[in-house]
Amino acid sequence: AKEAGRNTYVLYAPSMDQSSHERLALENALRKAVEREEWVLHYQPQIDMNTGQIVGVEALIRWKHPVYKLIPPSEFIPLAEETGLIVPIGEWVLKEACLQNKRWQDSGFPKIRIAVNLSTAQFMKKNLYKTVEKVLEETGLEPQYLELEITETMTMDVEKASAILDELSGLGIQISIDDFGTGYSSLNYLKQFSIHRLKIDKSFIRDIISDESNARIVGAIIAMAHHLGLHVIAEGVETREQMSFLKEQKCDEIQGYYYSPPLPAEELKTKYFKSVTV
Numbered sequence: 309a310k311e312a313g314r315n316t317y318v319l320y321a322p323s324m325d326q327s328s329h330e331r332l333a334l335e336n337a338l339r340k341a342v343e344r345e346e347w348v349l350h351y352q353p354q355i356d357m358n359t360g361q362i363v364g365v366e367a368l369i370r371w372k373h374p375v376y377k378l379i380p381p382s383e384f385i386p387l388a389e390e391t392g393l394i395v396p397i398g399e400w401v402l403k404e405a406c407l408q409n410k411r412w413q414d415s416g417f418p419k420i421r422i423a424v425n426l427s428t429a430q431f432m433k434k435n436l437y438k439t440v441e442k443v444l445e446e447t448g449l450e451p452q453y454l455e456l457e458i459t460e461t462m463t464m465d466v467e468k469a470s471a472i473l474d475e476l477s478g479l480g481i482q483i484s485i486d487d488f489g490t491g492y493s494s495l496n497y498l499k500q501f502s503i504h505r506l507k508i509d510k511s512f513i514r515d516i517i518s519d520e521s522n523a524r525i526v527g528a529i530i531a532m533a534h535h536l537g538l539h540v541i542a543e544g545v546e547t548r549e550q551m552s553f554l555k556e557q558k559c560d561e562i563q564g565y566y567y568s569p570p571l572p573a574e575e576l577k578t579k580y581f582k583s584v585t586v
């Protein structure tokens with residue numbers, strides 16, 4: 309099977325192990341899903357610690373599989389990244405997220421940010437800012453209500469990342485560093501990047517109460533970020549104790565099951581915006 313040419317369809321290859329078959333099957337299903345746009349976004353609230361108000365949501369993709377129902381991103385994002393399918397998927401996510409945010413705004417709800425996860429392939433694709441600019445134009449969403457989440461590893465080529473981030477920031481959108489603290493920490497460069505927010509990874513939040521050193525790390529990240537003029541959001545906040553600690557440490561925003569899991573658009577609307585009279 310390995311020698312099969314690029315355009316050869318391998319229907320039966322005894323040398324392939326079971327996992328290769330599974331992988332191929334998943335890849336084919338994923339291609340169909342891209343064609344049929346079998347995706348749905350769930351939205352998790354981000355809460356301002358000072359006001360207690362929802363100020364943003366993170367858009368998180370699920371695969372609306374015709375048979376297996378909702379498949380979580382951990383089951384298909386890695387393969388989507390390997391195959392490059394993440395690019396069309398990511399473009400669908402960006403557009404849908406902006407459209408949804410505009411719909412909420414148009415129905416009279418308070419304006420909030422929507423955060424969209426970017427993958428490395430999207431970030432590195434030439435003229436990403438043009439794609440983003442086009443989506444903003446097409447959906448009519450004002451740029452300050454869109455946030456893109458990137459990870460530390462995407463900033464390892466400092467020169468290149470700087471240029472991309474400058475172009476994106478030039479559009480007036482916001483940028484956050486996701487999973488902060490887990491990757492290559494280019495602390496020296498943080499201040500020269502056009503970014504707005506650090507998102508402290510949930511692995512640090514998980515045991516801030518039980519683990520004194522994690523608590524100190526979180527405290528230090530918040531202080532450092534504020535010193536650099538950046539905002540801080542903590543993800544994976546599950547308990548009142550974690551929330552109180554983060555509040556004491558002057559963390560700006562929190563996101564996590566303590567407040568709400570990710571929700572379908574309709575549910576988010578009825579739960580958080582129902583008091584608004586249009």
Ligand code: C2E
Binds near residue numbers: 352367382394427566
């Ligand atoms: P992430 O960007 O770090 O997203 C946060 C994940 O933590 C989400 O998992 C969310 O449901 C989960 N979470 C939220 N609150 C809590 C909590 O209190 N405790 C714990 N333990 N977990 C919490 P989800 O939705 O399964 O997404 C997993 C990952 O898949 C995301 O991690 C992100 O890396 C990726 N992903 C999701 N949507 C997209 C997308 O549209 N594009 C790309 N490229 N990646 C995506």
Ligand code: CA
Binds near residue numbers: 366457486
């Ligand atoms: Ca994220």
Ligand code: CA
Binds near residue numbers: 486507509543
């Ligand atoms: Ca994260």
Ligand code: CA
Binds near residue numbers: 487
């Ligand atoms: Ca993550």
